[in-house]
Amino acid sequence: MLSLYVPGDSFVHRAPAAAKLAILVICGAALFVVSGIPVHAAELALLAGLFHAARLPWRDTFRQLRTALIFLVPIFLFHVFVTDWTLGLETVLRILVLLLLAVLVTLTTRTTDMIDVLEAAVRPLRHVGVNPSKTGMMLSMVIRFIPMMMREAQEVLEAQRARGLDRNAIALLMPLLIKTLKMADDLSEAIEARGYDPEPVVPVWRRKG
Amino acid sequence: MIQVSDVSHRFGEREVLKDINLSVRERRVGVIGANGSGKSTFARLLNGLLIPDSGAVTVDGLDTREDAKAVRRRVGFVFQNPDNQIVFPVVEEDIAFGLKNLKLPKREIARKVDTVLAEYGLTHLRDRAAHLLSGGEKQLLAISAVLVMEPRYVVLDEPMTLLDLRNKKLILDTIRTIGQPVVLVTHDLDHLRDFERVIVFDGGRVVADGPPRDAIRHYTRAMA
């Protein structure tokens, strides 16, 4: 599910990451102000156009949405039974528009570009000691290592099942913890070996002069 | 030239390297020895990842104690486990990482990344998620990510140990094409037959050092 970027050359792909993220945030907020089923239907049509222009494979798009779609069903049903179905439809459309917009941005924007934007966005926080470059690095590594950790967990589980062990949190966490520590150790050396050298960040209250 | 002078190192009680004195001038140097004989510790000294307890390591005259950063730029390092040295989620991002650390302009980074991707046959994988590559492709990525920084020397610590036969060969063939002087740590004698020099470690000491034939004879006898 991670590393979602689908390479392409459409204008959606080429649009600056900062603009796309800004639009996502602004539209996300605006969505809860505008109302009306026709309005949301129109937004949906517009989004369909953008997906088409970006030539995104339906399969990738659907895979991103699958889990979320499952939640839309109970939300809709809740409204049908508790309020009325039009409100349900509107809510569901609204969430769908937001989801599709988020998926569009993630599928057409490189992780590095998004992280660069994030780094720029947290830059003002350096006065209170937040290191933008380290923040970006951390985010990249999380994205890089989540799939790996999931695979490791899977392997540990399988090894234990092979030995006839039942599911057991400690038996899972211990080997995983050891592997993670080893990995973190290796990784910090690898990062050092490639010359990582972030500028130090000093919060205002520690600055002199 | 990499110069190792009177180096000893211990981890806690355990003396892992003892009185190492040697210099590396050859284009192809192999390092071999049993597990735990100190090969990795030795390799990590060469680019300042590890500073010895006593003695000195210099690279082209730069002392790792004083100029660790400059030394690391000169000496590229490839680790055993490719999974634990790929930092970024996407292939081309990972290759760009070291170049960003060198503070190169974006354009130049892009150009160098393109060149190295093409050189190592990774162009078709540039947008791929690193965690989905095969073991051999991952190690190829790790090597490319080091070579793109144009180090003067390249140290590789058992880069083939975790790979299957076919990928071992791929990586070995790739190492043959490296233009810089190479120090290759391995425990497979076959990898070193065409090397100029092989250093044999045993219990933290250098027990043989010379052309592969002599060193290999020594090593085979010791392992018997």
Ligand SMILES: Nc1ncnc2c1ncn2[C@@H]1O[C@H](COP(=O)(O)OP(=O)(O)O)[C@@H](O)[C@H]1O
């Ligand atoms: N960071 C460390 N802390 C403690 N002991 C270590 C550390 N790294 C290596 N050692 C020990 O030093 C010895 C040599 O290790 P190493 O240089 O990795 O050998 P090799 O690469 O030849 O297998 C081993 O006994 C190992 O357990």
Ligand SMILES: [Mg+2]
């Ligand atoms: Mg080792």
